[in-house]
Amino acid sequence: MICCIVFMSCRLKTLETSIEDPWKKMDFVIKTMPQVNFLEKDYDVKDFGAVGDGVAFNTIAFEKAIKACTSNGGGRVIVSEGKYLTGPIHLENNVNLHLEDNAEILFSTNPKDYPIVHTSFEGTELMNYSPLIYAKNKTNVAITGRGILNGQASSGNWWLWSGAKDYGWKKGIPSQNDPTNREVLVDMAEKGVPVSERIFGEGRYLRPNFIEFFECNTVLIKDIKVINAPFWILHPIKSNNVIIDGVTVDSHGPNNDGCDPEYSQNIIIKNCVFNTGDDCIAIKSGRDADGRRVGIPSKNIIVQNCKMIDGHGGVVIGSEISAGVNNVFVENCVMDSPNLDRAIRIKTNSKRGGVIENVYVRNLEVGTVKECVLKLNMFYNVYGSQTGNFIPVIRNVSLENVKVKKAGKYGIWAEGYKESPVENITLKNVIIEKADSVYLLKNIRNFNFINTYINDKNVESVKN
Known part of the structure; x- marks a missing residue:
């Protein structure tokens, strides 16, 4: 293989x-793209001591079943009907974690149940709490079935740690925003501290990702439903040949991005539903110095036949994007919600940098978006000062056959630098029925509007 x-x-x-x-x-x-392939052998977690009553703690049972499966050449680890409380689940080579109908895995909200592993937080690598489901350096692995993965984050500590008042945080409650936590991690990365020495975990309040495939190859995530996530939800990092098919993500917590491919290549996301508290899909490639250290662009990212409901953006590139992104394809998607801010978005700044190019979008049905249909922004700023010496590049973006009922403030919003304009953007057969303003364009070059109408007016191309 x-x-x-x-x-x-x-x-x-x-x-x-x-x-x-x-x-x-x-x-x-x-x-x-290579496909997963498993032996026709089943290992039911109940045979290894699991109890699906929602009370018994099943971490060891999952571990035993997965170990037996991989040791015998692989197959399916079966989670049958019931509610299974557990700590993190670590997958192994040739293992398909399969949730049958009416099966639900409830993940512990006690941080002490999560060992420290090599992972990532907001585009910066570190040693931190294990993701709820984690695979490191594995090949031929899967999560399948129509069961539910429930992070239970709304009922525990995870959402409080975001430091957001909307999720119950109050002054005096520790959070990731305390000076010794997230800021320290970013500073370590800027100074080149080895990842093995960036040890966080207890007392540092950085939430774990939900499902993380780290440096894996040939992965399938199919049909499951994911709810109540602590943080980013589907996170392939430094991974290749990943298919995410028919997954439903319904989680409105802080930083609840639906899917974040990072430093990853050959990723297909299809037939999925995203209803999230942050970006539905956000393509990443590392933050600032850490992204430049790793230097692996995300490329060949394919999004097909998906539905985006609530979220900050439907398909987003950034903001942790320092190693660049190229060859993104989005087609045949439906995006519609008064709580969806944008349809397509690229966000970076001069601390992030990065070259973002060759983004192709076609056949979108957009109902309502709150801010704009397409936003290309080199001045993204959410964590205070975000300026530096790494001027980004955004070029070669195409939207074709897009129908929009209501776009909010602008149809199109693009802002670049004088020395690095947003360039070579094409909108063809795009109809936006209603927008407060046609567009906001600053420091752009070669914007082509072909048979494009906003507010019933034919939009003329803008060369500079």
Whole structure:
């Protein structure tokens, strides 16, 4: 399998340069992506001591079942009907964690149940609480079935740690915003402190990701429903060949991004529903110095046939984006909610930097978005001063066959630098029925509007 993956990766690099039509590039990625394959052997967690009464603690039972499965060549670890309370679940090679109908995994909200592992927080690597489901350096792994993964974050400490009043935080409650926590991590990364020495966990209040595949290859997440997440929800990091299919994410907590591919390549997200407290999909590639240290761009990210409801953005690139993003394909999606801020968004700044290019979007049905349909912003600022010497690049973005009923403040919003304008943007067959203003454009170059109408007016191209 490893030889096959190496061969296909080399073939992809060789052939993709010869494919001029970007959508043919997308088709090639899909056709050549390796698929998971498991032995037809089942290991029911109940046979290893699990009890699905919502009270018994099942961490050891899950661990035993997964160990038995991988030791015997792999197969399915079955979670049958019931409610299973557990600490973190660590997956192994050739294991498919399969949740049957009416199965629900309830994850502990006690931080002491989560060991310290190599992970990431907001685009910066560190040693921190284990994600709720975690796989590190694994191949041929999956989470499948129509059961529920419940982080229970709304009833525990996790959401309080965000420091957001909307989630119950009050003055005097410790949070990630305390000076010795998130700021210290970012400072460590800027100074080049080795990841092994960035030890957080107890007393530092940095929440764990929900499902994290770290440096994994050939992964499937299919059909599950995820609710009540502590933090980012689906997080492939430094991973390749990941398919996320038919997943429902319904979680409105702080920083509850639905899916965050980071430093990852060849990712397909299809047939999913996202209803989130933050971005529905947010493509990442590391924050500031840490992103430049790793230096792996996220590329060949494909989003198909998804539905976006609440969220800060439907498909977003950034803001942790310092290693760059390229070759993003979005098609046949529906986005609609008065609580959805934007449809397509790229966010960066001169601390993040990064080259973001070759983003292709077609066949969108957009009902209501609160702010704008397309936002391309080089001045993203949410954590105080976010300026530096790393001027970003945004170029080659295309929207085609997009219908929008209501766009909010602007149809299009794009802001670049004089020395680095937002450039080569094309909107073709785009109809925005209603927007307060047609667009806000600053420091842009070569904006092409082809058969594009906003407020029933044909929009003319803007070259500079």
